Amino acid sequence: MAAAQAAAGSGAHGRFTGAGLRRVAGKLGGLALTLFLASLLVFFSRFLVPGDPVSFLLRGRKPSAEAVAQVTAQYGLDLPPWQQYLDWVVGALHGDFGRSLQFRQDVATVIGDRLPVTLMLVVMAGIGIAVVGVGAGIVAALNRGKALDRVTLIGLTVLSAIPSFVGSIVLISVFAVQLGWFPTFGSGDGFGDMVYHLVLPSIALAIVFVVLVGKVTRSSMVEQLGREHVEVATSRGLKRGTVIRRHVFRNALGPILTVSGVLVAGLIVASTIVEAAFGLSGIGSLLVQSVDRLDFPVVQAIVMFVVTAFVVVNAVVDVLEPVIDPRSAAGAGAR
Amino acid sequence: MSLLDIRNLTIDLADGRRLLHGISLGVAEGETVGLVGESGSGKSLTARAVLGLTPTGSRLDGSVMLDGHEVLGAAAREVRALRRHSAAMIFQDPRAGINPMRTLGDHLTETLRLCDGLPAADAEARALDLLAAVRLPRPADHLTQYPHEFSGGMLQRVMIAGALTSAPKLLVCDEPTTALDVTTQAEIMRVLVEQREGRGMGMLLITHDLALAASVCDRLVVMRAGRVEEEGSAMRVLVAPEADYTRRLVAATPTLAAGPAASAEPPEAPTASAPAGSGPGSSDAPSAAPAPALSVTGLSKTYRPRGRPPVIAVADASFELERGGALAVVGESGSGKSTLARMIVGLEPSDGGTLSIGGRDRAAGPRGRAERLERARSVQMVFQDPYLSLDPRVTAGRSIEEALRLHTRMPRAAARNRAVELLERVGLTAEHAAARPRTLSGGQRQRVAIARALAIEPEVLVMDEATSALDVSVQAQVLDLVAGLRRERGLTLLFISHDLAVVRRVCEQTLVMRRGEVVERGATAELLDAPRHPYTRLLLDSVPRPAAPADSVVAPR
Structure with a gap:
C-alpha cells in the first residue's frame, strides 16, 4: 500500500499533464470506436427490417422494370452494401446524410429545420430536472428519516409514474386550455417565443426523469453526510451551510x-411523445414519421445523432470526473 | 483553572439506550489526560461531546464546561465559537478525515478564511508555518497537493496542522495513531507532544492503547461501558491499578519486556510439549527433521500496475517452519507480509522461488477445483477482520459444517456434531452454532473463524493480523486460545502481525520484513532483546514504553 501511495504521489501531481492528456486521448479513441460500431449497427439494420425503400418511392404506381432500375440507381441501392455504407459514412462525415425519401429534400435540411426545437426542449427539460431533482434530493438528504424526506421521495416517485403523454394532456388541459397561460400548440417564432411555447412540453418531459436525479442526489448526499471529513469540518467551527456546500x-x-449524462439519450427519445402531444415539429416527431414511412436515410441520421449526443455527453462527463474527484486521475489504486 | 470540566455527563440515544452513565473528568491547562478504554466504552463519545458533536436525536445531561463555557445546551453560534477558538480535535483516520476532493491547502486555510476572515495570502502563510511545524518536508508544494498523494502518517501531520490553525487551548485527539504503523505512530506522538509543550495546550488523548497513553499522559482515566472505572496519575494506574477492570486490562496488554509475567506465557510451553514434530530444541533451526511443514526459498512477487513503476511486494523470501513450530512475520504496511501469506495460502501466484507445504511443491498457484481444495486442506488462513470474513447470513455452525462437507465426505449429522465440537474447542458453546455473525462479538467471531480454519486439520494455519482488529482483552483471549491449540495439537502456525509485543507472546521464531525483503530472522526472544538489523531496532524503539517517559511525568513539570 505504502509503496503504491508513494508511486501515486510522485506521478499524479499535475492533473492536466501527461497522464491527463493521455486519458483524454484514450477517451476520444473510445468515442470514435463507439461511433463506428454504432454506425455499422444503424446502417446495416436497414437490411434486417422488412420493407423495401424502392417500393415506397414508387408507391401508388405500378412499377415498370425501368422505373425500379432508375430509382434504384438514383439512390445508389444497386451498389453492394459495404459500398453503400462507405458512401453513407463519407457523406455523413461531410454533413450529407443523403436524401429523404418522403420529403425529397436533403436529410441535413430536413433535420436542421427541426433540430432547434428538440434541442431547446431537451435543454429546458434538462435544466428543470437538474434544478428540481438536485434541489429535492438535497432537501430530502438533509432531512433524512424525517417527514419532509418521505414526502419529497413519495412526491417524486408519484410524478415519475405519470406517463409523458398523460402528463402532457393534463398540462395542456389545465394550463393551456383552462387557465390559458400557455399556448397549446406549436413552437413559436424567435428565441423568447420558443421558450414560452416550450414551457409546458419541457415540464411534461422532465417530470419522469426528476425522480432519478432526485434519488441519486439524495443517496449520494446521504453517503457523504456520514463521512468523517464532514464531521471534521463541523468540529472546526464551520457553519452548517458551509459544510454542506463545500464538503x-x-x-x-x-x-x-x-446519471445526468445517461439521461440525455432518454430525454431525446422521450421527446418523441411530448412533441407529438404538443404538436411540435422536432426530431422526435420526425423520427416517428420517418419510421412509419420507411424513410431510412432520415431514421439513420436521427439515430446516429442520438447515439452521438449520448456518447459525447458521457465522454464529457468522464473527462470532467478527475476535475471533480482528483483521485480518479491517479487511478483506482489511490482510493 | 481547569480547561475542561465534565461532570456527570450522560448520553441517551433516541431509542432510549444509555451510552454514558455519568462521566466526570477534567483537564487542567497544559495537562495531558489519557482517556483509555476498549471499543464500546464511550470514550470517543465523551471526546466528541466536548466539541458538541453528538449523535442526532440523543439527549445529554450533566455538564461539559470548556474554557469557562457550558457546551451542553449552548446555542449553535456559541458552540461554533468554542470550536473555532477553544478546542480542536484530531480524528483517528486522516484518510477519512480530510476531504479527498480538496487540496490540503484548502483544508488548512478553510477555517482561517471562512471563519476568521483572513485574506487568502495570510491564511496561506499561516498554513505554511504550521506545515513546517509538524515537520512536513515541502510545505509550499503540499498546499496544492491532494490527500491521496500522501501517506497516512503525512496526512495525520496535516490533520494536526489543521487542528492547530485555530490556536486551540485544548487538543482532543481521538485515537490519533491507531490507523498508523508503529514507527509512524512514534513520529506522530513526538510531533503532538512537541506542539503541546510548545503551545502550552491541554490535551485529551483518547486511545485503546494503555502503554501509549501511559507514555505521554500525566493522568489516565479508564472507561468501560460508559462508566469511569478508575482515574489517577499515569504511573500509578499502570503500576498499581486499583479497579478490577484496569488490572485485567494491564494484564492483557502485551509488552515487549520479558518480565516474569510474559515469560510464563505460552512461548516456552509449546516448545516443550511439541514432540510430535521436531525432536531437537526448536530455537536453532533443525535441518535433520523430516520434511518441514512449510519451506520457502527465494519466493518473490512483483506487482506491475499499468502506467506506474512496478512494486516489489516480496523479494527473495526464504525460510523454513518445522512441524509444530510458530513463526511470526513482522512488518509495517507495505512490507509484503500479507502478500507472502496470500502466496502461501494460494490466493496469489508467485513470480519465482519455491514453496513447499508438508513436503509437497506448491509454488504454482492452484489451478482448478481439485488443486484449490487440496491446497486448502494443507493450509488455512484466519483473516484480519472477522466482521468481513464471515458471511453475515450463515450461522457459525453452518460455516464450519460447510468447510467440513466441502473437504470430507462427512454426512450432514456428523458434520454438525463435529462443528459443535470445534466450537467448544475454541471456547464457544453449542448454542453459538445457531448464531449468525451479527449477534456475536468480535472475539467470538474470530473464534468461529479459527474453528472453521481448523475444521479440516490443515498442516499450516496462517493468521494474517488476526488479532489486530480486536480489543486487547479479547486479543489476549484469542492468543491464549491459539497457544492452547498449539500445545494440544502441535499446530503449525504462521503468524503475520505488525505488533512486536503480540509476537513475543505467540511465536518462538520471528522474521522481520521491510519493503518486501526479509531483513532479520531469529528466535523471538533474542531478536527482541538484541536486534541486529537497524530496522528491527527502529521498530522496537517505536513501541510506546510507559517506563521511560513516566520518569518525566514523575519529574515536576
Whole structure:
C-alpha cells in the first residue's frame, strides 16, 4: 500500500499533464470506436427490417422494370452494401446524410429545420430536472428519516409514474386550455417565443426523469453526510451551510453528473411523445414519421445523432470526473 | 483553572439506550489526560461531546464546561465559537478525515478564511508555518497537493496542522495513531507532544492503547461501558491499578519486556510439549527433521500496475517452519507480509522461488477445483477482520459444517456434531452454532473463524493480523486460545502481525520484513532483546514504553 501511495504521489501531481492528456486521448479513441460500431449497427439494420425503400418511392404506381432500375440507381441501392455504407459514412462525415425519401429534400435540411426545437426542449427539460431533482434530493438528504424526506421521495416517485403523454394532456388541459397561460400548440417564432411555447412540453418531459436525479442526489448526499471529513469540518467551527456546500454537495457531485449524462439519450427519445402531444415539429416527431414511412436515410441520421449526443455527453462527463474527484486521475489504486 | 470540566455527563440515544452513565473528568491547562478504554466504552463519545458533536436525536445531561463555557445546551453560534477558538480535535483516520476532493491547502486555510476572515495570502502563510511545524518536508508544494498523494502518517501531520490553525487551548485527539504503523505512530506522538509543550495546550488523548497513553499522559482515566472505572496519575494506574477492570486490562496488554509475567506465557510451553514434530530444541533451526511443514526459498512477487513503476511486494523470501513450530512475520504496511501469506495460502501466484507445504511443491498457484481444495486442506488462513470474513447470513455452525462437507465426505449429522465440537474447542458453546455473525462479538467471531480454519486439520494455519482488529482483552483471549491449540495439537502456525509485543507472546521464531525483503530472522526472544538489523531496532524503539517517559511525568513539570 505504502509503496503504491508513494508511486501515486510522485506521478499524479499535475492533473492536466501527461497522464491527463493521455486519458483524454484514450477517451476520444473510445468515442470514435463507439461511433463506428454504432454506425455499422444503424446502417446495416436497414437490411434486417422488412420493407423495401424502392417500393415506397414508387408507391401508388405500378412499377415498370425501368422505373425500379432508375430509382434504384438514383439512390445508389444497386451498389453492394459495404459500398453503400462507405458512401453513407463519407457523406455523413461531410454533413450529407443523403436524401429523404418522403420529403425529397436533403436529410441535413430536413433535420436542421427541426433540430432547434428538440434541442431547446431537451435543454429546458434538462435544466428543470437538474434544478428540481438536485434541489429535492438535497432537501430530502438533509432531512433524512424525517417527514419532509418521505414526502419529497413519495412526491417524486408519484410524478415519475405519470406517463409523458398523460402528463402532457393534463398540462395542456389545465394550463393551456383552462387557465390559458400557455399556448397549446406549436413552437413559436424567435428565441423568447420558443421558450414560452416550450414551457409546458419541457415540464411534461422532465417530470419522469426528476425522480432519478432526485434519488441519486439524495443517496449520494446521504453517503457523504456520514463521512468523517464532514464531521471534521463541523468540529472546526464551520457553519452548517458551509459544510454542506463545500464538503457534502461538492463531493456528492460525481454520481449526479454520471446519471445526468445517461439521461440525455432518454430525454431525446422521450421527446418523441411530448412533441407529438404538443404538436411540435422536432426530431422526435420526425423520427416517428420517418419510421412509419420507411424513410431510412432520415431514421439513420436521427439515430446516429442520438447515439452521438449520448456518447459525447458521457465522454464529457468522464473527462470532467478527475476535475471533480482528483483521485480518479491517479487511478483506482489511490482510493 | 481547569480547561475542561465534565461532570456527570450522560448520553441517551433516541431509542432510549444509555451510552454514558455519568462521566466526570477534567483537564487542567497544559495537562495531558489519557482517556483509555476498549471499543464500546464511550470514550470517543465523551471526546466528541466536548466539541458538541453528538449523535442526532440523543439527549445529554450533566455538564461539559470548556474554557469557562457550558457546551451542553449552548446555542449553535456559541458552540461554533468554542470550536473555532477553544478546542480542536484530531480524528483517528486522516484518510477519512480530510476531504479527498480538496487540496490540503484548502483544508488548512478553510477555517482561517471562512471563519476568521483572513485574506487568502495570510491564511496561506499561516498554513505554511504550521506545515513546517509538524515537520512536513515541502510545505509550499503540499498546499496544492491532494490527500491521496500522501501517506497516512503525512496526512495525520496535516490533520494536526489543521487542528492547530485555530490556536486551540485544548487538543482532543481521538485515537490519533491507531490507523498508523508503529514507527509512524512514534513520529506522530513526538510531533503532538512537541506542539503541546510548545503551545502550552491541554490535551485529551483518547486511545485503546494503555502503554501509549501511559507514555505521554500525566493522568489516565479508564472507561468501560460508559462508566469511569478508575482515574489517577499515569504511573500509578499502570503500576498499581486499583479497579478490577484496569488490572485485567494491564494484564492483557502485551509488552515487549520479558518480565516474569510474559515469560510464563505460552512461548516456552509449546516448545516443550511439541514432540510430535521436531525432536531437537526448536530455537536453532533443525535441518535433520523430516520434511518441514512449510519451506520457502527465494519466493518473490512483483506487482506491475499499468502506467506506474512496478512494486516489489516480496523479494527473495526464504525460510523454513518445522512441524509444530510458530513463526511470526513482522512488518509495517507495505512490507509484503500479507502478500507472502496470500502466496502461501494460494490466493496469489508467485513470480519465482519455491514453496513447499508438508513436503509437497506448491509454488504454482492452484489451478482448478481439485488443486484449490487440496491446497486448502494443507493450509488455512484466519483473516484480519472477522466482521468481513464471515458471511453475515450463515450461522457459525453452518460455516464450519460447510468447510467440513466441502473437504470430507462427512454426512450432514456428523458434520454438525463435529462443528459443535470445534466450537467448544475454541471456547464457544453449542448454542453459538445457531448464531449468525451479527449477534456475536468480535472475539467470538474470530473464534468461529479459527474453528472453521481448523475444521479440516490443515498442516499450516496462517493468521494474517488476526488479532489486530480486536480489543486487547479479547486479543489476549484469542492468543491464549491459539497457544492452547498449539500445545494440544502441535499446530503449525504462521503468524503475520505488525505488533512486536503480540509476537513475543505467540511465536518462538520471528522474521522481520521491510519493503518486501526479509531483513532479520531469529528466535523471538533474542531478536527482541538484541536486534541486529537497524530496522528491527527502529521498530522496537517505536513501541510506546510507559517506563521511560513516566520518569518525566514523575519529574515536576
